[in-house]
Every structure is written in C-alpha cells, then in structure tokens.
Amino acid sequence: MKLPPPSPPTAPLRPDLSAIADLVEAGWRVLDLGCGDGALLEFLRDHKAVRGRGIELSEKGMLACVHRGLSVRQGNLQEGLADYPDQSFDAVILSQTLPFLDDPAMVLNEMLRVGRTAIVSFSNWGHWRCRLELLFTGRIPIAVDLPQQWHESPRRQLFSVTDFARFCRQIDIRIDRQIYMNHGIRIRTGRFKNLLSTTAVFTLHRGN
Amino acid sequence: MSIDSAGTVVTQFFTFAEEEPFGLESGESLGPVTLAYETYGTLNSDRSNGILVCHALSGSAHAAGWLDGDSDKPGWWEDCIGPGKAFDTDRFFVLCSNVIGSCYGSTGPASIDPKTGKPYGLNFPVVTVGDMVRAQVRLLNHLGIDRLLCVAGGSMGGMQVLEWAAHHPARTRAAIPIATTAHHSPMLIAFSEVGRQAIYADPAWHQGAYYDQTQKPDAGLALARMIGHITYLSEESMQLKFGRRLQGIEKYGYEFETEFEVESYLKYNGLKFTRRFDANSYLYVTKAMDYFDLKQPTGSLAATFAGAADLKFLVISFTSDWLYPSYHSKQLVSALTAANIDVTYLDVKSSWGHDAFLLEVETMTHLLGSFLERLVREEQIAVPAPLGASQRGSSTTLQSTRLADNLA
Numbered sequence: 001m002k003l004p005p006p007s008p009p010t011a012p013l014r015p016d017l018s019a020i021a022d023l024v025e026a027g028w029r030v031l032d033l034g035c036g037d038g039a040l041l042e043f044l045r046d047h048k049a050v051r052g053r054g055i056e057l058s059e060k061g062m063l064a065c066v067h068r069g070l071s072v073r074q075g076n077l078q079e080g081l082a083d084y085p086d087q088s089f090d091a092v093i094l095s096q097t098l099p100f101l102d103d104p105a106m107v108l109n110e111m112l113r114v115g116r117t118a119i120v121s122f123s124n125w126g127h128w129r130c131r132l133e134l135l136f137t138g139r140i141p142i143a144v145d146l147p148q149q150w151h152e153s154p155r156r157q158l159f160s161v162t163d164f165a166r167f168c169r170q171i172d173i174r175i176d177r178q179i180y181m182n183h184g185i186r187i188r189t190g191r192f193k194n195l196l197s198t199t200a201v202f203t204l205h206r207g208n
Numbered sequence: 209m210s211i212d213s214a215g216t217v218v219t220q221f222f223t224f225a226e227e228e229p230f231g232l233e234s235g236e237s238l239g240p241v242t243l244a245y246e247t248y249g250t251l252n253s254d255r256s257n258g259i260l261v262c263h264a265l266s267g268s269a270h271a272a273g274w275l276d277g278d279s280d281k282p283g284w285w286e287d288c289i290g291p292g293k294a295f296d297t298d299r300f301f302v303l304c305s306n307v308i309g310s311c312y313g314s315t316g317p318a319s320i321d322p323k324t325g326k327p328y329g330l331n332f333p334v335v336t337v338g339d340m341v342r343a344q345v346r347l348l349n350h351l352g353i354d355r356l357l358c359v360a361g362g363s364m365g366g367m368q369v370l371e372w373a374a375h376h377p378a379r380t381r382a383a384i385p386i387a388t389t390a391h392h393s394p395m396l397i398a399f400s401e402v403g404r405q406a407i408y409a410d411p412a413w414h415q416g417a418y419y420d421q422t423q424k425p426d427a428g429l430a431l432a433r434m435i436g437h438i439t440y441l442s443e444e445s446m447q448l449k450f451g452r453r454l455q456g457i458e459k460y461g462y463e464f465e466t467e468f469e470v471e472s473y474l475k476y477n478g479l480k481f482t483r484r485f486d487a488n489s490y491l492y493v494t495k496a497m498d499y500f501d502l503k504q505p506t507g508s509l510a511a512t513f514a515g516a517a518d519l520k521f522l523v524i525s526f527t528s529d530w531l532y533p534s535y536h537s538k539q540l541v542s543a544l545t546a547a548n549i550d551v552t553y554l555d556v557k558s559s560w561g562h563d564a565f566l567l568e569v570e571t572m573t574h575l576l577g578s579f580l581e582r583l584v585r586e587e588q589i590a591v592p593a594p595l596g597a598s599q600r601g602s603s604t605t606l607q608s609t610r611l612a613d614n615l616a
Binding site for chain 2: 053059062063067069070072073074079084085
C-alpha cells in the first residue's frame, strides 16, 4: 500500500554506460533501447539536462524506471523503434545488447532513422584472452564483460570489434568516436584495439 | 476508521444549464444539468494540484472515504485515494464526479424532466463520453480550476481521460488512461448490446417507463450485470476464485438450482446491482461507451492527439484483460509516440482480468505514485512533501498535522 522507499544515493554507472554518457552532449534528446533500470537515463537527465525516453521489456526494469521518474515504454526494440518519427532524437543508445539481436542490421538502420547519432557498446570476443581460451581449452570463449555460458538464455551471437567494423562498412554505417575498455578501464589501444579491449563503445552515423 | 482514509466525505452538487440548455453531440440538448461530485484534500493557492478521477460504467462520485461516516460505504477507489496513498490527499486535491446519464445524483434517465414533472425514462437524450467530459469541464470552471495536474481513470473512466486529452488538452498537464481503449471495439459493443437486450426483454421494463411501477426490470438488469461480471474476470481468475467448487452442498444435486460457486457469485452480484443501479442508466451509459471512437473523424489516432503534445501520459494495461486487451493500449501508445508525445506505458502482469485495475493495488500505487512525483517535480507544482510512514504513525499526529495545514 505504501510507496516504495526512495532510491538509494546514485550508485556509480557501469563503466560502459559512463563512457556512453561522455559521448552524449548536454540538452540532447536521447532514446535508450533496453534501458534496464534506467540508471543511464537518470544520470543523463540529472547531469546533462538530457530529455530522455526509454524502451524496456521487463516489468522489473520498467517499475524501476518509473520510480526514477523516467518516461519509458514497455516493448521490444523492433516494435518500439518503429513508432518514432524520423530523426526525432539526437542520439539512440544500445548498450550491451547487440549480440542478442536477431537482425542487427535492421536495428542499427532503425536507430539511425530515428536518431541523428547511434551509440553502441558491446563485448569484444576478439580480446586475447578469448583467443587463448579457444586455442588452449578448445572451448568457446566467454566474453570478459559478459560472463554468460553458451547455453544460458537469452542466446547471443559472438563477434569481435573487427567483425563489427566490417559489418558497419557493409551496411554503410560510419564509426566515428571510439572508446575502448579493458575490464572497465579505458585504454589506449593503438593498432591493437581488437586484441586489447574487452568492451568497445562507438558513435555511429549514416555513411557518405 | 482507518487513518489512511480520506475520512467522512459528503457528496456535493453543481447545477448548470438552467437558462441555456447544454448542447449534446447528438444535436439534442439537456437542461438543467446537475453533477454529483466529491472532493478530497485541499486545493493549493495557485490551484495547480487538482486531480480528476473518472469512474467506470457503474461507478459514482464516491471514489474515496466513507459516505455519511458509514464504513460500509468505502469509495470505489479507496485503495488508491487517501492520505499517503497513490493519489495522496495530503498533497493533492482529488475530485470525482458522477457522469451524466448515470443514477448517482447526476442528471440521468431517472431524474425528473422539468417539462413533464415525471422521470425522463427514454425521453432522456442519448449522451456520449464527449458529453460527459464537457459536463465535467463546466464543473472545473465552477471550481475555478484552469488546469488539472492530471486526469485518471480505468475502463470507461479511461475513455473520459482520453477524451480530456484529445479535446480539452489545455485543461490538464497529464493523462492516466488505465485498462481502456481509444476505440470501442465490435466485441465491446456486442457485450453492451447483450446487456441491453436483457433489460429490453424484461416485461417490467415498460419501454423505460417503470419508475412509478412497483416492479422494476430487476431480472433484466441483474442478467446484464452477470454478463458484465464474466467479462471483468479472466479464465484464470475464475479458476483461482471459484474453481469447480460447489456452494453450500457436498455433491451434485442434478437439478437447476445454484450449485457452483461461480453461479452463486454471479447471481449474488446481479441481485446486489439491482439495489444500487437504474436499468435505464445502464442502457444510456453502455450506449455512450459504444459511440466512443477517437479515431474519428480523421481515421488516425495520432491526428486526434496532435493537440496534446504538452501532456504527459501514463498508459497502463493488464495482461489478462480480455475485455480491453493490451493491444488496444499498445495502439494508443504507438499513436502517441508517433505524435511525439511523452508516454510511459506498462502492460502489468496480472491474473485478474479487467478487474485488475482495482485489484493490483501495489503495482498501481507504485506506478501512480512515482508518476505523480515526477509531475510535481517537472511541472513545479507547490504541494507539501509526502509524509513518511513514521510521521503518520498515529491518528493524533495526523489530526494535528491537518489542523496545522488548516491554520496555514
């Protein structure tokens, strides 16, 4: 009957979300796809005066978002994205969700239809530990930042930073700003991005 | 009396259209028009903390508290309206009025027609949800409220909410349509019609002119209500509530008496309904719902809500509601999104069918409370901070806080 207790003092953002937040400019209109408990949208609202919207599938996540005072719709990404008019956001965010998508090209294209910029973060299976794991144990590697066994649901498809870059070229999407992280810490990678990073955060734009 | 109740409340009355009749969508007119209404809480100095709650088919203005101090008569949304509840009457001014066409004090078919000095019966003009809401607009004008904080309601109450948002968007900051539709479906019209046919078929109905008769069309009205109750439940909630349990007997009697609990429930509720509701009002109010279609006149819901761009929406549906299935709410949410309107939507997991909007109190309290908190912040509404549970510990504390508020 009574309202739930107020949310605890803001916990630090997950490292990839904090990197995403750095790529968002003050006052932007932002759509967060699969926004979970709304931690990123709340941070962007409170620190960057962002006008945010979210789409989230789980009731638990939805209730947490509403409790944070966010504007969030329940639904899956596909049906959610389709409703938005063209270019209605400055940025559309997809964090740690790419490996779970049935049709990543459709989602990325939709993100760039609805938003001027797309921001994605994903775990990199090209990291040297993953390579060694396959080589020495013969087992399919577990991504460092996505510790989930192959049989656990939701099922996901493995890919690396290099795979993603090639894929973006194929579907005429340009990768602009790039942040690479290793175990949550931002790193300078030089030529060895794919070898050294456990998670990558990119801004994407329509090619040309 | 519980301390988290709005306490003893009284129904008030507002009469308008005494000189100039109130024009209706049908082209007919009505006058004078009386609205029964109740209010809970205090209007703030800039009159910005008003919340209008709209009732469903058989509801009344009595949404919260105890009427005449009688604890057997709690309001229909008692669980959500009161001090410290979702619609916190320590902070908000909550208002509920009985719709025109109904029989709880607002002008309806059982009211006296000033032309004849007798009850209107079927001479009462057919009203629409649009007419119900335009009457509420007159009440707001009378109370001096230019802009509500929000309008909220479930089922037919949700239709009124959508009507407010579509056609009177300047009068509210937010809309909370619950378990409802923007577009009454053929299935809903079919259920309405079966209910009406049950009433027409009762010989005591007398073409609606039964008010001076000793026998009322109770059998028809009870049957209409029984059909209604089936649609408010779900297969699962009937399993949970009744199963195949027998009522007051050990084994089958192999006869046409009430044997199963579910039969007894429907019969009891049908009968109970005849003691509180007017058969003609049932005809008029269901008809009003059948006419409800916000897709008209353009055929596009998004176009209907084009003027509501400044409103914030909280849309709620329930997974087991087959009377107003979730996809109706999803279509509404899609249209609002396409019109670039701020909308929060949740399809609440529930077994309770359409009734869930009154039964899922915990989830509703969370959703409504958080959404209102956000409105207070974003719309900069001057309201007292919520009292913590500890401050509400005893009725003495509450009383003295109230007293302090009154003095201030």
